[in-house]
Amino acid sequence: MADYRIRLRGGGVEATIAPEGELRLLAEGLEGFGRLDGAVAMAEYALYGGGYPTTRRLGSRRLRLHAELAPRYRNLHARLMTLLDPTADVELYVDMGGGTRLLDVIPAGDGSVEVAHMGEPVAAQLSFLAAEPYFRAATERHVSFWQAAPMLA
Numbered sequence: 739m740a741d742y743r744i745r746l747r748g749g750g751v752e753a754t755i756a757p758e759g760e761l762r763l764l765a766e767g768l769e770g771f772g773r774l775d776g777a778v779a780m781a782e783y784a785l786y787g788g789g790y791p792t793t794r795r796l797g798s799r800r801l802r803l804h805a806e807l808a809p810r811y812r813n814l815h816a817r818l819m820t821l822l823d824p825t826a827d828v829e830l831y832v833d834m835g836g837g838t839r840l841l842d843v844i845p846a847g848d849g850s851v852e853v854a855h856m857g858e859p860v861a862a863q864l865s866f867l868a869a870e871p872y873f874r875a876a877t878e879r880h881v882s883f884w885q886a887a888p889m890l891a
Contacts (some may be wrong), residue, residue, distance in 0.1 A: 748828035769802035839873035
């Protein structure tokens, strides 16, 4: 995937994951960005075949990003540690070619920023939980219904 941009913003800091950004995704570096598994419970009709759903539920979304810091952005470590603070909320903006989407996430507490040894790239494992599992539009769109359907029409 060559066309992506993921921006994390929270705690007064911001970090960008992109092919030419300060962080670059590693192979298999995205987890939790696809379809979510849900739970559906059915009840049987008493008099005839079939049934009806009694519960339809999606759980929370767990996201993991595995990236490396670009060599010229060595000062990024402190910003990433701020973004990994579990007491803060983070906004996750994702653009993968289809427009920018937004998800409010909470650092899961198991993220890390590690240096293997001198000369090796700094690896970042970012882990987040989203209580609301659905991405939404990054910019709000307001519609004035009175223009489309005048009052008392």
